[in-house]
Amino acid sequence: MRNYDELRLRRPVPMEAESMGLLMTTRTPALSPAERLRKARGTALVLAGLGLCVGACSASEDSLSSGVSARSEEGSFGASSDMSTGGTGSSFGSGSGGAGEVSLPPEVELSAEFELPKAGQRYVYAASPEHDSVAVIDAETLAIHTVEAGETPTYLQTLAGSDAAIVLNVGSDDATIIRSADGKSTTMELDVMTGANAIAVSPDGAHAVVYFDAAYASSAGQLGSFQDITVLTLDADETKQHSTAMTVGFRPIRVFFNTEGTHAYVVTEEGVSILDFAAIDTDGGTIAAPVPLGPTAESLDVSVTPDGKYAIGREEGSSIVRLVALDSAELQEIDLSSLAIIPMPTNPDADAGPDAGPDSGPELDAGDAGDAGDAGDAGDAGDADTDSGGDNADTEPSPPPDTTSPPPPEIISLAVTDLDLSPTGDFALAVARDASAVVRIPIPGAFTDTSQLTVQFIEDELVGSVAFAPDGNQALLYTTISQTNERITILDLDAPEDYRTVQLRKAIKAVAIAPDSDSALIIHHKLEGDANEIGLDVPTQIDRAYGYSLLGLDAGFAKLELTDAPLGPFTSVPDGSALFLLFDESAASYELQRVNLATFAVDHMTLGSRPVSIGSVPASQKVFVGQDHPDGRISFIDWVSSEIESVTGFVLNSRIRE
Amino acid sequence: MLSTRLSLQIGLLAAALCLGGCDEASSPLNERLDLLAPHAINDHVVFIDKKGDQAFVVNVTDAELNTSPSRVALPQGVRSATSRNGHSDQLLILAAGAGATSESPERAALTVLDSSGIAESYEFDSTFNVLSQSSDGRFVILSYSENATSESMLFNPLEIAIIDLDVPFAEGTNPRLRTLRSFGDSPKKVIFSPEMTITGETRRLAVVLFDRDVALLDLGDTTLPDITVPVSESRSLGLSQVEFDTVEGQIYLRGDSSDDIYVLSLVVPDASRVNAFQPSRTQLDGGSNPEDIALYRTGDDESRVISVSSFTATIIDAGTSRTYPIGLDSAASRVLLFNGESPFDANLEERALFYKPGSQSLSFLDLDDAEERGHRNLQTLTGLQGSYSKLIPLADNTALLIHTGTGLSLLDMDERTVTPIGSSQSLGDATFDAAHQTLWLAPQGSNTIGFLDLTxxxxxxxxLDDTIDNFVMVPSETAPKLVLTHDTNLGYMTILNASDPGSSPSALRGYFLDGVLQ
Structure with a gap:
C-alpha cells in the first residue's frame, strides 16, 4: 500500500446508526470538488463493516445511510434502501451527487480485440454465398478444394484448435459442419433456427450455440427470432452430430461457456439463460428461463465467471454492481454510490504510517465528524457535510478548533463506468471515472463482506475504462471519452499502489492487450482537422493524424506510429511475436503492417487489393489476409519471413476435374 | 549442271515419245505432282507428293549428286510434313489414310521419314489434321483443328493422340488415343512444358488450351487422366500464351481477351487424386488486355511477371498480386527479356526490351528495383531508319530488325545502339541462318539469291539460271547446303554451299523422273 502523507487509513468511526464505514481519508484544504477529485490519493480499505447492511438484510433504520453497502435479495430488483441521504451527525452526505458535478459521457468500449481467426490449424475457410460453397484453402501448399454448403452460406466460424468450421446457410436455414484433413473435407448439414447470424463455439469444440444477434442484423432489416436458439452437438463421428432447438430470454446478446465446456450462458436482456449440454443431449430442447440480474435494462454489462457459477453486471450511469449465483438465482448487490473521503488530521501524531491499518491511528468520532464538516465546506458534496457538521456544532458546545481532528468525509460519486471480470473470474475491477478510482471486487466474497473491497485512486488521472492482461497480473486504466487526455495507467494487480502512468502522445480510443500480456495496442483518437495543414505545430499535427501506440507493459515504454487511415482489423500471431494490422476501407493504399512486438519495429507491406479481414493459421505459421476482389483473393504471409503468396478466384478451383 | 545419268534418261524419254507418237495426255511427264513445300533432312531434300502418296528423297551432297533419289511410298491422304524438332535427320509426315469406304482402305498414320526411308510409322484410326510437337521432338500430340471436317459421318473433335517418338509403335499404347474433357469448347492449341520440378519430381506436361479452359497431361504417364481446369467461368478468354515457371512449378496463362493472367500452381495432390499433382488456380491483374507476358526472378529470388499492353508495361509481384504499372513512351506489344548490361551499368542484370512490329521505336526497362523506380528505369530509342516488321534475337544480346519495305538494322541491346544496314530488297521474307549468322533472301519468282553475313x-x-520456287536450307554434319527449287514437273534445283555461297553452284534436274523409265 502506497504511503502518502495525505492519506491515512482510518477504521470505521463508531458513529450513530447513520454513520457509514470509512473509506479513506485525505487532507483536504478548501478545494473545489473537481480539485478534490484529482487530489484524492492512495489506497484504502473499504471498512464497510460497521453500519453497513450486510447479508440478507432489509432496509432498516440501522442500515447505513450512505456509503458502500451490500445487500442480498433473492430474485428481485429494487432500489437499495441504503442509498439514503446524509443523515444526522455524520459527516456523510448524500450518496449521490458526489464531489463535482462533471458531466462526462459514457466510456466507449470498442471491440478492440485481437481478431478471432477464421482459420483452423492449417486450413482457411472462405464462404462463397453466391456459389453455395465454401472454399477450403491449405495454408501450407495453397491447394484449394471447395465443398458444397447449403443455400447462401454467409456466417462462418471455425472451431478453435481444429480444422473444422461451421457455416450458417441463411437461404436454407441450416448449418454446414465442415471437417478437413489430408486435403479433403467432409460436410454435414444440421437444421438451425431461422434468421440466425451468430455462432458461439464452446472451448472444447463439442457444442455450438447459434442465435440471432440483433446488433448485427442485416441492413435488409430482416430480423431473426429474438428468443430461439439452436444448440449444435458436434462430433467427429457424424452420426452423433445433431441440433436442438431451445428457447431463451429475450434478445441474446452474448454467449459464455464454462471452462469445461459443459454449459453455456446466454446473456439476454432478461438475464442469463443457462444451457446444460448434457441435459440437452439427453432430453432435447426446452425453455432455458433466464436468471435475472436486476432491473430489466439494455445496458447491463454482463460477464459470467469461467466456472459458470456467477454472473456479474453493471448499468451505465449507476453505481450498483450486481452478482447473481446462477445455480440458485440469488442476487446480491454492491452500491458504490458513496465514497467517503475524510481529510487527514494536521496533528502529526495522528498521522499513521503507510501500513496503518484500521486499528492504527486515532479514531474518528463525532467531534471529528464536526471538524470534518469544516473541511467539507468546499464543493457540493461538502454541502451536506457542512450542514451536518454545522448541525453537530449546533448541538454541542463549540470546542476549540482542533486541527488534529480530520474533517468530515466528503462524498464522491462512484458511478461505475466500466466493469471487467478477471481472467480467472475470482474478482472484478470496477472503474469509477468521477473518482478516478478502481475498485477491486472479490467474487463472491465482496458481496457478502464489503470489507473485502479495495479501492485504488489513480492520482491526477482521469480513468474510466479498464482492460485486463490475459495473464491476470496487470490491467490498463484509461479513458476513451477525452480527446485531450493522453495518459494510460498500468496497474499491477498484486501491488496496485505501485501503479505507473505512461504519457502517450494522443488520446485513447481503444486498447487491446496482446495474448502474452507483454504489450498492448492502443488505438488513438484523431482530432478534427487536416494534419498536413501548413503552419501547425508538431503536437497538433500528431493530434490530427490517425495512429496507434505500442506499449510495453513491463517497461512502460510506448511507441507512437502515425498512420494515414484508421486502424482496421488486426491479429496477433499465437506466440505473441508479431502483430499484423489492417486499415479500414478509407485507406488509400492496400497496406498492412507487421509489428515486431519485441522491438516495436514496423514493417510496411502492400497487397494487390484492399485487405478486409485477417487471421492466423497456426500450423502453417502464416497469417491470412482476405481481400476485396470480385473473384475472391486471400494472401498468406509467413509471419517469420514475411513472404507472401496469394490465391485469387479460388472458387473456380471447385470445378477442376480429374 | 545435270548429272550424266539424268541427262541420258531425259534424252531416252524424249526419243520414246517422239518415236511412239504417244498420247501426251497419258504421259507421266504431264501428270503434275501435287507437292508440298520441300523439306530438308540431313544432306537431303524431301519432296512429298500428296497425289502420288510418295516422297522423293534427294541427296544433295556433292558426292551423291549423281545418285538416284529414293522414292518412298507413304500412307494415303498426306496432310502435312514438318521437321522433327531436335532431329535434323527426320521428317514427320501426317496422313489421314483412306476410309473404310474407299477402294483401298488404309489407316491414318504419322510417319517418321529419314534419309534411308521410313524409320517408323504410328498408325491410328482418326483423321487428325493438327500436329504439335515438343521442342526436343520427343512427344507429338495430334488433334483436330477448330474447323476440322471429316469424311466419315461422325468424328470426335476432342480426341487426341499422344505419341512418344522415342518409343516404337505399339497398338493402343503408342499412340495413345484419348478424349479430352471439355466444358463445351474444343482444343485450340497444344503447348509442351520444359522439364519442371513438380511436387519434388521432374516432369513434363502437355497443356491443351481451350478458349477459357486448359487440360493438363502428364507426359510421364499417359495412362493418367487429364486434369481439366476452368480458367474462367463465363467470359471468353482466348487463351493463347503459356509460360512456365520451372522452379516454382507454376503455369502462367494469358488470353487475348483477358485482363488477367492466370496462374496454375501444381501442388501436392490430396489423397483422392490420381495424378501426382493437382493445380491450384489463382489469377493476377495483368493490366489492360496484355498482349505479351514474360517471367523473371528478382535479385531476391522472387517471382515476377511482366506484361505489356500498348503504352503500359506492368510488373506483377506473383506473391502479393501487387501490380506496378509503368508508362511507356512508345507503344509496345512484345516483351523480350535478356540478361545483360546497359550503357549506364556494366552489371549483368535482368532487363526487358519492349517492341511492336510496325513501330519505329523500342524501349528498354532495367528490371532491378523497377517497382519503385518505375519510369526512371526506362529508356526509349526512337527515330529508327524506318518501322520494323520483325525483330529476330541473335546471339550476344543482339537482334535483327527487319524493316518494313527495305533495309534492316542490327540492334545491340547492351549498348542500346542500332546500326542500319541498307538493302534494295524487301527483307520481310528473309530467312535467318543461325548456324552461319547469315541472312538469306530468296524471293519467289526472282532469279537471284542475296545474302548478308551478319558477322x-x-x-x-x-x-541463278531460273526463277526461284522454294528455298530450303539443308543441314549437314559436313557441308550444309542451300537449295533453291525451280518450278518444273521434272524436278530442278540449284544447290549452293551455305558456307561459301559465292562459289560455283550445282544443279540437279529430272529427279522426279527417276524410275519413270524403268
Missing amino acids: NSHPGEVA
Missing part, C-alpha cells in the same frame, strides 16, 4: 555485314548475291 561482317558483308552482302552478296548469286545469279
Whole structure:
C-alpha cells in the first residue's frame, strides 16, 4: 500500500446508526470538488463493516445511510434502501451527487480485440454465398478444394484448435459442419433456427450455440427470432452430430461457456439463460428461463465467471454492481454510490504510517465528524457535510478548533463506468471515472463482506475504462471519452499502489492487450482537422493524424506510429511475436503492417487489393489476409519471413476435374 | 549442271515419245505432282507428293549428286510434313489414310521419314489434321483443328493422340488415343512444358488450351487422366500464351481477351487424386488486355511477371498480386527479356526490351528495383531508319530488325545502339541462318539469291539460271547446303554451299523422273 502523507487509513468511526464505514481519508484544504477529485490519493480499505447492511438484510433504520453497502435479495430488483441521504451527525452526505458535478459521457468500449481467426490449424475457410460453397484453402501448399454448403452460406466460424468450421446457410436455414484433413473435407448439414447470424463455439469444440444477434442484423432489416436458439452437438463421428432447438430470454446478446465446456450462458436482456449440454443431449430442447440480474435494462454489462457459477453486471450511469449465483438465482448487490473521503488530521501524531491499518491511528468520532464538516465546506458534496457538521456544532458546545481532528468525509460519486471480470473470474475491477478510482471486487466474497473491497485512486488521472492482461497480473486504466487526455495507467494487480502512468502522445480510443500480456495496442483518437495543414505545430499535427501506440507493459515504454487511415482489423500471431494490422476501407493504399512486438519495429507491406479481414493459421505459421476482389483473393504471409503468396478466384478451383 | 545419268534418261524419254507418237495426255511427264513445300533432312531434300502418296528423297551432297533419289511410298491422304524438332535427320509426315469406304482402305498414320526411308510409322484410326510437337521432338500430340471436317459421318473433335517418338509403335499404347474433357469448347492449341520440378519430381506436361479452359497431361504417364481446369467461368478468354515457371512449378496463362493472367500452381495432390499433382488456380491483374507476358526472378529470388499492353508495361509481384504499372513512351506489344548490361551499368542484370512490329521505336526497362523506380528505369530509342516488321534475337544480346519495305538494322541491346544496314530488297521474307549468322533472301519468282553475313555485314548475291520456287536450307554434319527449287514437273534445283555461297553452284534436274523409265 502506497504511503502518502495525505492519506491515512482510518477504521470505521463508531458513529450513530447513520454513520457509514470509512473509506479513506485525505487532507483536504478548501478545494473545489473537481480539485478534490484529482487530489484524492492512495489506497484504502473499504471498512464497510460497521453500519453497513450486510447479508440478507432489509432496509432498516440501522442500515447505513450512505456509503458502500451490500445487500442480498433473492430474485428481485429494487432500489437499495441504503442509498439514503446524509443523515444526522455524520459527516456523510448524500450518496449521490458526489464531489463535482462533471458531466462526462459514457466510456466507449470498442471491440478492440485481437481478431478471432477464421482459420483452423492449417486450413482457411472462405464462404462463397453466391456459389453455395465454401472454399477450403491449405495454408501450407495453397491447394484449394471447395465443398458444397447449403443455400447462401454467409456466417462462418471455425472451431478453435481444429480444422473444422461451421457455416450458417441463411437461404436454407441450416448449418454446414465442415471437417478437413489430408486435403479433403467432409460436410454435414444440421437444421438451425431461422434468421440466425451468430455462432458461439464452446472451448472444447463439442457444442455450438447459434442465435440471432440483433446488433448485427442485416441492413435488409430482416430480423431473426429474438428468443430461439439452436444448440449444435458436434462430433467427429457424424452420426452423433445433431441440433436442438431451445428457447431463451429475450434478445441474446452474448454467449459464455464454462471452462469445461459443459454449459453455456446466454446473456439476454432478461438475464442469463443457462444451457446444460448434457441435459440437452439427453432430453432435447426446452425453455432455458433466464436468471435475472436486476432491473430489466439494455445496458447491463454482463460477464459470467469461467466456472459458470456467477454472473456479474453493471448499468451505465449507476453505481450498483450486481452478482447473481446462477445455480440458485440469488442476487446480491454492491452500491458504490458513496465514497467517503475524510481529510487527514494536521496533528502529526495522528498521522499513521503507510501500513496503518484500521486499528492504527486515532479514531474518528463525532467531534471529528464536526471538524470534518469544516473541511467539507468546499464543493457540493461538502454541502451536506457542512450542514451536518454545522448541525453537530449546533448541538454541542463549540470546542476549540482542533486541527488534529480530520474533517468530515466528503462524498464522491462512484458511478461505475466500466466493469471487467478477471481472467480467472475470482474478482472484478470496477472503474469509477468521477473518482478516478478502481475498485477491486472479490467474487463472491465482496458481496457478502464489503470489507473485502479495495479501492485504488489513480492520482491526477482521469480513468474510466479498464482492460485486463490475459495473464491476470496487470490491467490498463484509461479513458476513451477525452480527446485531450493522453495518459494510460498500468496497474499491477498484486501491488496496485505501485501503479505507473505512461504519457502517450494522443488520446485513447481503444486498447487491446496482446495474448502474452507483454504489450498492448492502443488505438488513438484523431482530432478534427487536416494534419498536413501548413503552419501547425508538431503536437497538433500528431493530434490530427490517425495512429496507434505500442506499449510495453513491463517497461512502460510506448511507441507512437502515425498512420494515414484508421486502424482496421488486426491479429496477433499465437506466440505473441508479431502483430499484423489492417486499415479500414478509407485507406488509400492496400497496406498492412507487421509489428515486431519485441522491438516495436514496423514493417510496411502492400497487397494487390484492399485487405478486409485477417487471421492466423497456426500450423502453417502464416497469417491470412482476405481481400476485396470480385473473384475472391486471400494472401498468406509467413509471419517469420514475411513472404507472401496469394490465391485469387479460388472458387473456380471447385470445378477442376480429374 | 545435270548429272550424266539424268541427262541420258531425259534424252531416252524424249526419243520414246517422239518415236511412239504417244498420247501426251497419258504421259507421266504431264501428270503434275501435287507437292508440298520441300523439306530438308540431313544432306537431303524431301519432296512429298500428296497425289502420288510418295516422297522423293534427294541427296544433295556433292558426292551423291549423281545418285538416284529414293522414292518412298507413304500412307494415303498426306496432310502435312514438318521437321522433327531436335532431329535434323527426320521428317514427320501426317496422313489421314483412306476410309473404310474407299477402294483401298488404309489407316491414318504419322510417319517418321529419314534419309534411308521410313524409320517408323504410328498408325491410328482418326483423321487428325493438327500436329504439335515438343521442342526436343520427343512427344507429338495430334488433334483436330477448330474447323476440322471429316469424311466419315461422325468424328470426335476432342480426341487426341499422344505419341512418344522415342518409343516404337505399339497398338493402343503408342499412340495413345484419348478424349479430352471439355466444358463445351474444343482444343485450340497444344503447348509442351520444359522439364519442371513438380511436387519434388521432374516432369513434363502437355497443356491443351481451350478458349477459357486448359487440360493438363502428364507426359510421364499417359495412362493418367487429364486434369481439366476452368480458367474462367463465363467470359471468353482466348487463351493463347503459356509460360512456365520451372522452379516454382507454376503455369502462367494469358488470353487475348483477358485482363488477367492466370496462374496454375501444381501442388501436392490430396489423397483422392490420381495424378501426382493437382493445380491450384489463382489469377493476377495483368493490366489492360496484355498482349505479351514474360517471367523473371528478382535479385531476391522472387517471382515476377511482366506484361505489356500498348503504352503500359506492368510488373506483377506473383506473391502479393501487387501490380506496378509503368508508362511507356512508345507503344509496345512484345516483351523480350535478356540478361545483360546497359550503357549506364556494366552489371549483368535482368532487363526487358519492349517492341511492336510496325513501330519505329523500342524501349528498354532495367528490371532491378523497377517497382519503385518505375519510369526512371526506362529508356526509349526512337527515330529508327524506318518501322520494323520483325525483330529476330541473335546471339550476344543482339537482334535483327527487319524493316518494313527495305533495309534492316542490327540492334545491340547492351549498348542500346542500332546500326542500319541498307538493302534494295524487301527483307520481310528473309530467312535467318543461325548456324552461319547469315541472312538469306530468296524471293519467289526472282532469279537471284542475296545474302548478308551478319558477322561482317558483308552482302552478296548469286545469279541463278531460273526463277526461284522454294528455298530450303539443308543441314549437314559436313557441308550444309542451300537449295533453291525451280518450278518444273521434272524436278530442278540449284544447290549452293551455305558456307561459301559465292562459289560455283550445282544443279540437279529430272529427279522426279527417276524410275519413270524403268
